[in-house]
Amino acid sequence: MKEQEVTLDLVLEHGLTEEEYKLICSILGRQPNFTELGVFSVMWSEHCSYKNSRFWLKKFPTTGPRIMVKAGDENAGIIDIGSGLAISFKIESHNHPSAVEPFQGAATGIGGIIRDIFTMGARPIALMDSLRFGKLSTPNVRRLLDGVVRGISHYGNCIGIPTVGGEIYFDPTYEGNPLVNVFCLGIMRHEDMALGRASGVGNSVYYVGAATGRDGIHGATFASEELNEKSEERRPSVQVGDPFMEKLLLEACLELLQTDAVVGIQDMGAAGLTCSTCETASRGGAGIEIELAKVPQREKGMIPYEILLSESQERMLVIVKKGREEEVEAIFNKWDLHAANIGHVTDDGMMRVLFNGQKVVEIPAKQLAEDAPIYQREFKEPAYYKKCKSEDLSAIAQPSSYGDILKKLLGDPTIADKRWVYEQYDHMVITNTVVAPGVSDAAVLRLKECEKLLAMKTDCNGRYCYLDPYIGGMIAVAEAARNVVCCGAKPLAITDCLNFGNPMKEEIFWQFKNCVEGIAEACRQFETPVTGGNVSFYNENPRGAVDPTPVIGIVGLIDSQDHVTTASFKKPGDVVILLGPIESGIGGSEYLAIAHGKKTGALPEFDIELEKRVQSVCLKLIRDGKIKSAHDISEGGLAVALAESCILGGVDSTALGASVDLPATSQRLDGVLFGERQSRILISVDPSDVMYVDDFAKNNNVPVYKLGTVENERLQISCSGKILIDERIADIAKVFRSELESCMS
């Protein structure tokens, strides 16, 4: 690569506007040189600056009694969980890299999110993955799924952090633009918290980890564009991950943070060296000066522009107290890592970069890091919205066999068991996994440091968000919360990954804004502040934008092992009870999509007050020891939830069944069976506790239905005596367990 003259064309090519360029000139008091232009373009890209989303992200509640570090202040938020312990967690997207190179794209996504967590001083103890693909009937989709799962498996297993949960949806909307969102959670003692700040004039700036190559130059700007044939040409920006290097970095950094030799630490993620230097300086209210010739380099002849913008993986920046350098170098040496002292902290607030002694960049760090323009994009309600909402679904015929529909839904890869995926992930290493993937609505981890446990899950139904972004956004939070409640946890806080199309399109921005408002409202209602997250725009393929998909990662706290509850029925004779309303429309359901090929309709009624009551009644009953199993009713509705609680109930061939009779209804039966009304939890209780549960729910104004009993071998569902479904568990279990695998082999 060669240095170029800065012209307006070049500015535009860098994804900056003419106005932004003027602003840059006024910050500098002169024109930027080529390198500085590159630096501004990555820092002011959508990916790094959130210039199109920041205005709306401010709507999220971010404070609460447990918040120790707020969203946006550092790489990730920190939440107090008592006993002197805190957790840090975050979710991030790696959609575009994964579309181009699924294995490495997903692998480096895992690497990136792990660095975000240990840079806070937390030891990462869990990963989750939230994935969206097109339909598996397409060979290319199978290739993508295979590559993404292998990539996550490769990186997560090697570094030794269990992937304990996640979710996958398959829908044509994601074809050609898969979503790969990854979540990491870490734990620390309060006093081990580390911050990404550079301060103390004269302190040393260390570069540690992998050498810099020409990887991913303009990765950040690449993530801020739509995918098209041109992206193919940009393929060199694909990076290769090295989980072994990251494992060494992780151990070395955590060991280092046990000393008090470190002032600040920050990972080099998007926009690499550029971002980490100007952000640490800006947060620390200081300046920073580095010499690029001292940066370890993998390739020959790199120019400053390339070194500064490279997104090579597995690198960290560490600000070390003056005089403590030897101690720090000894720790890196122990872990066979090369650490280079590349500069020092200054007091003039400048990000100054030298190359062989020659000044190549001089920019006020704070303005570079924080003063990117913020835009309020135009938005407009799309035409489809009212049309779908008012669509008359009464003409849709009832299926001829409810049993066949049940099997079809259970074998639908979106609903079917994801064993083929999670068995490729080490989900047990670190030996905390009390509730493993596939067992319940959320994962549960014990903590070796205290009696409490954590429950966690990611969730989002993009179809709901398409049909009604505001309600869909609320539901994403509500369902995530319901999932951890079913495990016996009190929801603590959330992180979000907002996957949308091109924000310059007004109708897309309308979806974005409404989802954000829905999420913000739900978070206020559930008192679960947002601790951080990520925005991924430009998720489009030639046919248009993906469904709006604001993935919510949630973490809940369980007080005691006794409260841990799973989704499976436990014993024949136990009573099956529904907490929440029984009737449901079919709008927006997986049933409507799978059995009738329709993505439309008004979503079933959603009342957040009712949702809160259902959740708190369920949690209270769990804590009082009255509930033997609890399962959230989601995709596939009541019938699928019943089937799952039966199937999950057995070890190997001894699955349990159930016999339930639904109360007479004037509503459509496919809706009652397969509709996806929210605010519903399927529980089973000991016969002696039925009265108590019934009274308690009613007293708290939660609808409650005694549906039937846990049995052996068969699932029978009738409605006021008339049999609707009667299937052998062995048969439906086979469909549920094997469908994803048979699609993939």
Add this chain to the structure above:
Amino acid sequence: MEFVANIVVTLKPSVLDPQGNTVKEALHSMGYNSVEDVRMGKFMELTISADSEQKALDLAHDVCNRLLVNPVIETYTLSLKAQTGGAV
């Protein structure tokens, strides 16, 4: 006729090779300091039945491009020779 295609797939020169690096470091710590660089790749041997050398060659290239090689990060070289002694 039968042909054997030997295919060597390597990472493009600018792509990070974590395996190669780690092996190099290991060799250095074993005292083999004169090994200056290590790059790792894949080797594949395909036995192909075809009417002519040209057809076998075309097929081998086709298979490389479609399945065996990931053009995003890899390149390959191919050599073909007729299998002497007929069928194995």
Add this chain to the structure above:
Amino acid sequence: MEFVANIVVTLKPSVLDPQGNTVKEALHSMGYNSVEDVRMGKFMELTISADSEQKALDLAHDVCNRLLVNPVIETYTLSLKAQTGGAV
């Protein structure tokens, strides 16, 4: 002087090659039925500085026997050439 050693490591014929089998089956399902067999191996390229070709060769063999190849399951072939143009 600089030399480049190309090393091909393959599984011994008596050892089952699950990867090669899987690739073969994938090729068959893509319609490439004329691919009769696939064997997978590893390729390694070592850059060695040495006084003579013989020394470089000895070193490369040494490194293969000590680290790069597991004789229980693998065999290897080695070829060496002088790096033209000297140091890179």
Add this chain to the structure above:
Amino acid sequence: MLRFGVVVFPGSNCDHDCFYAIKQFVSKDVEFIWHKSREIHEFDCIVIPGGFSYGDYLRTGAIARFSPVIGQIREFAESGKLVIGICNGFQILLECGLLPGAMLRNTSLRFICKYIYLKTVNSDTPFTSSMEQGRVIRIPIAHGEGNYYIDPDGLAELKRNNQIVFQYCDANGNISDNTNPNGSVENIAGICNKAGNVLGMMPHPERCCDPRLGSSDGLAVFQSILKSLTVSQ
């Protein structure tokens, strides 16, 4: 008190799990051993834990065998003391020749993490002494290369010396191709050396010592070690 040492290589990742399981359930006296150490004779049992030493680059366990600690472990083993390698630890023991055979990739070519059943076919080792012959335990595996290979002569020798310790089976102890998760020769999941004091096994006993995690069957392995060490002291 009996001293356990857990070896840490760059890239080991079940080191803390082994340490924790031993400390909680087996012996308070457990320490980490950094792979560059040259002094291990004060320990009674060495545990080589699972993980991805050196990223498992080149071959699993191939690079780790050149760590200084391996020479020590060799002497330790030759003196008759107990060494157990779990998963990556097993792979390292194969690479350094303390156990015969080699590992290939799972026939599925995928990493597999799940609970399986394991049959104790030799209860006459220090690692299985507290289990009855034929006992079936439920225990997790988590590996991409656990497909144990040994040539026919080697296999005959293993059998002759009664070195096969664990085999993959079903809940009732039946051993068949259907219960072979990775393609291992004769469903072999664990073997010992001729003298019986070095064991390698792919499944993870340290992951199932705590009943909270779903099974405590793995404890039997550590209890056996404890028992035989106590007897020999």
